[in-house]
Amino acid sequence: MPYCVKCGVKLEDGVERCPLCGTKVLIDEKIKPEPPFFPIEKNEKLESGMGKQRKAIFEVSLLLSIIAEAVIALSVSSSFVWFPLLCVFYAEIAFIVAFTIPRPTYFKIASWEAILLMGFLVGLDYLMNKDMTWSYIACISVWLYWVVGVLPFILTKKKIFMFIELILGLLVFLVLLDYDDGLLSWSFVVGVPVVLCITVLSLAFIGLLRLPSTPKPRMTDYVYLIFIIVCFSIGFGDFASTGYSKITWSRAFWFVGIAFLIYEIVVLFAKNIRRFFYSENRHE
Amino acid sequence: MKFFDRDCSVPEGFFPLDNASIIYPPTEAKYNTQVFRMSIDLNIKIDRVVLHEALMDLLKRMPYFNVCLREGFFWYYLSPNKKTPTIFDDDIRPCTRIRKQKELKNFLFRVCAGENRIAIDFYHCLTDGGGGQTFLLSLFVRYLELKKYNINKVPGIIRCNEKIQPWETKDQFQSYFDRNLPAPDSVKKAFHYKGILAERAYFTSGSIEIENLKKLTKHFGYTITEFLAALLIKVFLETEGKEKKPVQISIPISLRKLTGKNTMRNFSMFVIVSINPRLGKYTFEEILSVVRLQMMLQTEKHEIKRFISRNVSGERNLIVKTVPNFLKKPFFKIISDVLGETQYTTTISNIGLVNLPDEVSSFIERYDFFLTPNQKNPVSMAVSGINGKLFINFSSYLKNDTLVEKKFFRYLVDWGVEVKVHSNRR
Numbered sequence: 008m009p010y011c012v013k014c015g016v017k018l019e020d021g022v023e024r025c026p027l028c029g030t031k032v033l034i035d036e037k038i039k040p041e042p043p044f045f046p047i048e049k050n051e052k053l054e055s056g057m058g059k060q061r062k063a064i065f066e067v068s069l070l071l072s073i074i075a076e077a078v079i080a081l082s083v084s085s086s087f088v089w090f091p092l093l094c095v096f097y098a099e100i101a102f103i104v105a106f107t108i109p110r111p112t113y114f115k116i117a118s119w120e121a122i123l124l125m126g127f128l129v130g131l132d133y134l135m136n137k138d139m140t141w142s143y144i145a146c147i148s149v150w151l152y153w154v155v156g157v158l159p160f161i162l163t164k165k166k167i168f169m170f171i172e173l174i175l176g177l178l179v180f181l182v183l184l185d186y187d188d189g190l191l192s193w194s195f196v197v198g199v200p201v202v203l204c205i206t207v208l209s210l211a212f213i214g215l216l217r218l219p220s221t222p223k224p225r226m227t228d229y230v231y232l233i234f235i236i237v238c239f240s241i242g243f244g245d246f247a248s249t250g251y252s253k254i255t256w257s258r259a260f261w262f263v264g265i266a267f268l269i270y271e272i273v274v275l276f277a278k279n280i281r282r283f284f285y286s287e288n289r290h291e
Numbered sequence: 292m293k294f295f296d297r298d299c300s301v302p303e304g305f306f307p308l309d310n311a312s313i314i315y316p317p318t319e320a321k322y323n324t325q326v327f328r329m330s331i332d333l334n335i336k337i338d339r340v341v342l343h344e345a346l347m348d349l350l351k352r353m354p355y356f357n358v359c360l361r362e363g364f365f366w367y368y369l370s371p372n373k374k375t376p377t378i379f380d381d382d383i384r385p386c387t388r389i390r391k392q393k394e395l396k397n398f399l400f401r402v403c404a405g406e407n408r409i410a411i412d413f414y415h416c417l418t419d420g421g422g423g424q425t426f427l428l429s430l431f432v433r434y435l436e437l438k439k440y441n442i443n444k445v446p447g448i449i450r451c452n453e454k455i456q457p458w459e460t461k462d463q464f465q466s467y468f469d470r471n472l473p474a475p476d477s478v479k480k481a482f483h484y485k486g487i488l489a490e491r492a493y494f495t496s497g498s499i500e501i502e503n504l505k506k507l508t509k510h511f512g513y514t515i516t517e518f519l520a521a522l523l524i525k526v527f528l529e530t531e532g533k534e535k536k537p538v539q540i541s542i543p544i545s546l547r548k549l550t551g552k553n554t555m556r557n558f559s560m561f562v563i564v565s566i567n568p569r570l571g572k573y574t575f576e577e578i579l580s581v582v583r584l585q586m587m588l589q590t591e592k593h594e595i596k597r598f599i600s601r602n603v604s605g606e607r608n609l610i611v612k613t614v615p616n617f618l619k620k621p622f623f624k625i626i627s628d629v630l631g632e633t634q635y636t637t638t639i640s641n642i643g644l645v646n647l648p649d650e651v652s653s654f655i656e657r658y659d660f661f662l663t664p665n666q667k668n669p670v671s672m673a674v675s676g677i678n679g680k681l682f683i684n685f686s687s688y689l690k691n692d693t694l695v696e697k698k699f700f701r702y703l704v705d706w707g708v709e710v711k712v713h714s715n716r717r
Contacts, residue, residue: 017712018712027712
């Protein structure tokens with residue numbers, strides 16, 4: 008009769024590990040193993056379907072949508088009654104999709120919801136205008152949400168891919184937004200340079216903060232650096248839009264950006280000055 | 292008026308659910324299978340053909356088990372099932388889902404036969420542990436009779452040659468309803484043990500000699516149920532981190548002995564024993580005394596009446612009666628969460644020691660009882676005993692976490708009780 012040396016409990020003959028703590032059991036091969044108390048399951052059935060709480064939310068939402076559809080159908084007499092009916096129907100479908108996806112993850116649910124929302128917006132636009140008008144911009148906005156708010160979550164292991172994906176996504180978004188009227192007017196002239204300016208500055212500041220001589224950055228450091236990026240990118244946008252000839256209205260942004268950059272670099276590297284702003288050096 | 296006659300002894304097309312089981316069908320879901328298993332391991336080989344014959348005889352005698360569950364416009368109800376039940380192999384995991392399983396032919400129980408084992412999974416709508424035990428033992432006695440063994444009087448079972456009695460199908464909860472009683476005091480939210488849930492349930496069974504355990508419980512001066520409940524509370528208090536929520540254990544109590552009324556349907560309630568870790572550290576002796584006091588207070592007859600009246604008043608409420616079933620379903624789920632699962636940390640159900648005459652018990656080696664846990668409370672424990680042995684069966688939805696079972700059995704071993712462990716965690 009085998010025992011678990013850690014738990015001190017008797018075990019079935021023939022078991023390889025203690026079911027309580029996983030400790031290996033020394034098996035005496037002379038002893039014939041007894042048939043297991045719990046027989047080996049054939050065609051093991053897993054519990055399928057929804058849990059109770061999810062089922063409750065699902066049923067309540069279904070009931071509410073049926074009631075809402077009935078109330079709308081009975082109370083609205085205009086010819087546009089299909090509009091609220093369709094909206095409630097879409098909301099219900101979105102809910103059902105969210106609650107019935109097998110092994111749901113944020114990525115799965117958000118992706119399906121984004122596709123569904125795009126389909127709904129295009130359908131609504133087509134029903135109203137017999138053409139794609141406003142839904143184009145709405146759809147690419149939804150796509151931007153997917154690129155910025157969903158896709159990065161599956162690229163968390165390789166941060167560099169996440170960064171490249173975000174920048175590329177933003178660039179493509181700007182180009183698609185510009186292509187709304189069938190022409191590429193401002194995106195390549197202003198949009199792309201501004202995004203590149205943001206990218207270069209962000210990378211430069213990340214490098215700056217990672218230098219071994221840089222003190223541990225505080226929240227205010229991050230806020231100032233983002234503020235500097237915003238100032239320079241607006242200035243750069245103006246610079247690009249006026250044909251790379253001269254700066255017009257954005258001069259103030261350039262000056263403010265430069266002033267904050269000097270301040271931030273001084274505060275970061277001059278210990279004697281930094282200690283006036285941050286408590287950690289004050290008592291040295 | 293047969294349709295609404297609660298005392299009808301034989302189901303004729305429509306058979307209302309008892310008060311306790313009204314909540315079960317709408318709340319049945321993944322991780323809420325509401326199935327319990329009772330099984331006996333024998334020292335003789337099982338003849339499947341004879342077992343099937345015995346089952347058919349018993350279902351003729353107990354037509355209230357030969358039913359299927361249907362959904363009416365206002366309520367779920369039971370209806371006679373004209374199909375023939377199948378006997379399954381014993382390679383099915385205990386307590387797998389029973390509702391909407393094609394191979395079960397709408398029956399609310401599943402009989403499994405192994406080489407030496409008869410196991411029955413019951414859907415809780417049909418009966419509770421007490422009724423299930425009677426059904427299983429009656430089936431076994433009928434099997435022995437068909438195998439030409441001479442069996443005399445066996446207390447607590449139903450023989451196939453006896454006439455059906457009105458008490459067998461009676462919903463005994465109804466007779467304890469008093470409209471004027473106030474509702475029971477509200478219970479605080481309990482601590483819930485958290486972990487990664489598996490897609491299936493795991494079972495860990497520990498068998499011990501009752502004599503060994505009795506020595507230990509005598510040393511402390513308490514009963515086995517009180518002792519095991521206190522030990523389980525101690526284990527959960529140790530696993531609780533900074534949360535400091537009360538550890539509350541739900542202990543189902545059969546009302547048959549307490550009230551002297553018998554039925555083959557659900558007739559049990561649960562008491563909730565609570566220890567609040569915010570009040571400081573409890574010694575094991577202190578936990579034991581709290582368990583005893585709280586159990587005594589809650590099984591007092593006025594308290595039982597109050598508890599039953601609250602449950603029955605819900606069923607008799609005019610709005611609940613007249614609202615269609617599809618509207619009621621989601622609210623039943625929410626109610627069962629608020630008044631059920633959030634209130635307790637785990638369940639410990641002690642079916643007790645089965646006393647059978649030697650001519651029957653001499654065939655039985657093991658008598659097991661398995662519960663299913665649920666999503667909020669992923670570990671539960673069931674206790675049963677026969678022939679001087681006690682079987683403590685843990686069921687768990689946790690994937691690789693056996694901390695509760697491990698601590699529980701290690702305490703017993705530390706106190707000198709020999710435990711033999713079986714598990715389907717391989």
